[in-house]
Amino acid sequence: MPGVVSRGAVAKKKVVAVKSALKPALKKAPSPKKVEPVIEKEDGTDSDSDSEAERSFFDDDDSDKVEKNLDKFKKAFSDENQGWLKEKKRKLDEDDEEDDDEEDSDMEGSSDEEESDDELVEKSERLRRERQEEEEEAEDELTMNIGGDDDDIMAPTGLGPVDLSVVNLRIQEIIKILSDFNNLRDPERSRQDYTRQLREDICTYFGYSEFLCAKLMDMFKPEEAMALFEANETPRPVTIRTNTLKARRSDLMQSLVNRGVNLQPIKWSKVGLQIFESQIPVGATPEYLAGHYILQSASSFAPVMALAPQEQEKVLDMCAAPGGKTSYIAALMKNTGTLIANDINKDRTKSLNANLHRLGVRNVIVTNLRGQEFPKTMGGFDRILLDAPCTGLGVIARDVSVKSQKAQTEEDFVRCAYEQKQLILAAIDSINAASPTGGYLVYSTCSISVEENESVVQYALRKRNVKLVPTGLEFGTPGFKNYRREQFHPSMELTRRFYPHTHNMDGFYVAKFKKISNDIPVTKDDKEEKEEKKGEKKGEKKEKGGQKTKQNGQNGQKKSGKGKPQQKKKNEQKKRQPFLKKHKSG
Incomplete structure (x- = not known):
C-alpha cells in the first residue's frame, strides 16, 4: 500500500547506516603484508578469510581511531535516542497491524464472496425445483382432463388468459361422453x-357468439357440429369455371398446366376445375383476361345445373351480381334467347357488366329493379333463378364476420326470411306456367339455416300453385322433412343441402319448383289476412270520423255563430246546380 514501509526496508536502512559508519575506518586500515593463498573447503566455505581479516584489522596501529568510530556508531543507538526510535517502531508495528487487518479483511471478503456464490446456487436450485413442481402440476392437470375426470372437464376456464389446448381437449372429451351418454356420464350431471x-368452450375456441353457436348445434349432432366448426376454419379449394363460349375445358387445362398451374377437373361438373397450386396469379393469366374462365366457387355451379336453361328461352336471374351464375346460364343457352340479369344494388351492376363483357356474353340485358316489381313490369319467363340474399352461414370460411357480427339475433333471421318469402312469391308470379319448355324456378341461398331454406320453400308451397321436383344433382344431402317441432312437406327431401365438412365446398341450399298454374290460390291465411285488414280499415275510419266530429264541435264552439253563413252558402250552391247542368248540356 502507498505510505506504508515494510520491515525488510527498515532492516536494509539499518545495514546501510552501519556500513556508512565503518567506511572511514576501513579506508585508513593498511592492508596486510603477506597474503596467503586461500584454501577452500569441500563445502565451499572460506575458513581462513574471516580470521585473517580480523587479525589484520585489530593488529593495525590505528585501532584507537577505529574504536572511536565504533563508539560514535554505538552512540547513534544509545538510550538518548530511544524515544524517537520507539515512535518509529510503534508506527511500523501499527503499519504491520494494518497490513494484517487488511489481509484479514481480504480473507473475510473472499469468504463472503464464497458465501454469496453458495447462496446464488441455492436460490437457482430452489427456483429450478419450484419450476419443476409447477410443470408437474400442469402435466397432472392436463392428464386428469384427458383421463376423463368430470370435475376437471366441467371446470370453467376461469379469468385471465385461456389455454386453448385445454379447451380443445375438454371439447373432445365432452363430445365423447355425449356420444355414449348412459355409460360415460357423471350421475351428478345432466345432458344439459x-x-x-360444450357451447361455452366452442364459443371460446372458435370465436362464435352464443346465439349462433346454439343455432348451429341444434341442427346437428355434437360430432357433426364439431366437424362443421372445424371445416369453417379452413379455406375452401380454389375453383374456376371454363367459359364454353370461348374455350373447351381440355384445352384450358393444357394451357394452364404449361404455365405451371397444378389442377384437376371436378368430377361432378363438366366445366369446373380445381386449382391446387399455381406459380402465377390465377386471376391475371392471359387466359383469364381473354375470358376463357372465371373464378367461381364450386357451390354456385349447383343452382345453374339445377335450372338447366335451354336455348331460345326467356330467363331471369333475379339477383345476378357479380355475374358468375349469369354467365354460366348464358353459356348453357349458347348466347341465344333472352337473359335478364337484375340486381337491386346499382354499384354491383358495374362488376356484373365487366364480367359479362370479358366473357363474351351477348344475350343479356342488365336491369336495376326490386325483385318484387317483376310481376308488374315484365313476366312470362320460362325459367327464373333466385339466389336470394341471406345471412351467409355457409360462407363463414370466407367471411369471418358472420361468427360474431351478422345475424346475431332471431330478429335478423326473421327479417331476412321475410324478404326471401316476398322475393320467391314475386319470382313464381313472373313465371309462365304454360311455357312449353320451362315453367321452372330454382331457389338457392348460401346459408344452411332452416329459417332461410325449408321454411321459405314451405311458405311458397302453401301460397302458390307450385310443386317441388328433383334438382338433377347427383350429390348433396336431402333437405329436412322435420326440424325440432316443425313439420315440412314430404317432398322437401327433393331439395339439396351442401355442407363444408361433408362436400368440401361452401354451405349451400338448392330447391327446384315447377309452376302448375298461373292462378293464385286463396288460402285460409289469405282470407284471415283480408278480414284483418278490413277490420283494421273500419276501425281506422271510425277513429277518423270520431276525430272529425270532435274537431267540428270544437270549431263550432270557437266560432260561436259563424256556422249559419256557411250553411247559407251551401244552400245557394245546391240551388245553382240545376242551372249549371242546363248550361253545360246547352
Whole structure:
C-alpha cells in the first residue's frame, strides 16, 4: 500500500547506516603484508578469510581511531535516542497491524464472496425445483382432463388468459361422453350441463357468439357440429369455371398446366376445375383476361345445373351480381334467347357488366329493379333463378364476420326470411306456367339455416300453385322433412343441402319448383289476412270520423255563430246546380 514501509526496508536502512559508519575506518586500515593463498573447503566455505581479516584489522596501529568510530556508531543507538526510535517502531508495528487487518479483511471478503456464490446456487436450485413442481402440476392437470375426470372437464376456464389446448381437449372429451351418454356420464350431471359447457368452450375456441353457436348445434349432432366448426376454419379449394363460349375445358387445362398451374377437373361438373397450386396469379393469366374462365366457387355451379336453361328461352336471374351464375346460364343457352340479369344494388351492376363483357356474353340485358316489381313490369319467363340474399352461414370460411357480427339475433333471421318469402312469391308470379319448355324456378341461398331454406320453400308451397321436383344433382344431402317441432312437406327431401365438412365446398341450399298454374290460390291465411285488414280499415275510419266530429264541435264552439253563413252558402250552391247542368248540356 502507498505510505506504508515494510520491515525488510527498515532492516536494509539499518545495514546501510552501519556500513556508512565503518567506511572511514576501513579506508585508513593498511592492508596486510603477506597474503596467503586461500584454501577452500569441500563445502565451499572460506575458513581462513574471516580470521585473517580480523587479525589484520585489530593488529593495525590505528585501532584507537577505529574504536572511536565504533563508539560514535554505538552512540547513534544509545538510550538518548530511544524515544524517537520507539515512535518509529510503534508506527511500523501499527503499519504491520494494518497490513494484517487488511489481509484479514481480504480473507473475510473472499469468504463472503464464497458465501454469496453458495447462496446464488441455492436460490437457482430452489427456483429450478419450484419450476419443476409447477410443470408437474400442469402435466397432472392436463392428464386428469384427458383421463376423463368430470370435475376437471366441467371446470370453467376461469379469468385471465385461456389455454386453448385445454379447451380443445375438454371439447373432445365432452363430445365423447355425449356420444355414449348412459355409460360415460357423471350421475351428478345432466345432458344439459354437458351441452352448456360444450357451447361455452366452442364459443371460446372458435370465436362464435352464443346465439349462433346454439343455432348451429341444434341442427346437428355434437360430432357433426364439431366437424362443421372445424371445416369453417379452413379455406375452401380454389375453383374456376371454363367459359364454353370461348374455350373447351381440355384445352384450358393444357394451357394452364404449361404455365405451371397444378389442377384437376371436378368430377361432378363438366366445366369446373380445381386449382391446387399455381406459380402465377390465377386471376391475371392471359387466359383469364381473354375470358376463357372465371373464378367461381364450386357451390354456385349447383343452382345453374339445377335450372338447366335451354336455348331460345326467356330467363331471369333475379339477383345476378357479380355475374358468375349469369354467365354460366348464358353459356348453357349458347348466347341465344333472352337473359335478364337484375340486381337491386346499382354499384354491383358495374362488376356484373365487366364480367359479362370479358366473357363474351351477348344475350343479356342488365336491369336495376326490386325483385318484387317483376310481376308488374315484365313476366312470362320460362325459367327464373333466385339466389336470394341471406345471412351467409355457409360462407363463414370466407367471411369471418358472420361468427360474431351478422345475424346475431332471431330478429335478423326473421327479417331476412321475410324478404326471401316476398322475393320467391314475386319470382313464381313472373313465371309462365304454360311455357312449353320451362315453367321452372330454382331457389338457392348460401346459408344452411332452416329459417332461410325449408321454411321459405314451405311458405311458397302453401301460397302458390307450385310443386317441388328433383334438382338433377347427383350429390348433396336431402333437405329436412322435420326440424325440432316443425313439420315440412314430404317432398322437401327433393331439395339439396351442401355442407363444408361433408362436400368440401361452401354451405349451400338448392330447391327446384315447377309452376302448375298461373292462378293464385286463396288460402285460409289469405282470407284471415283480408278480414284483418278490413277490420283494421273500419276501425281506422271510425277513429277518423270520431276525430272529425270532435274537431267540428270544437270549431263550432270557437266560432260561436259563424256556422249559419256557411250553411247559407251551401244552400245557394245546391240551388245553382240545376242551372249549371242546363248550361253545360246547352
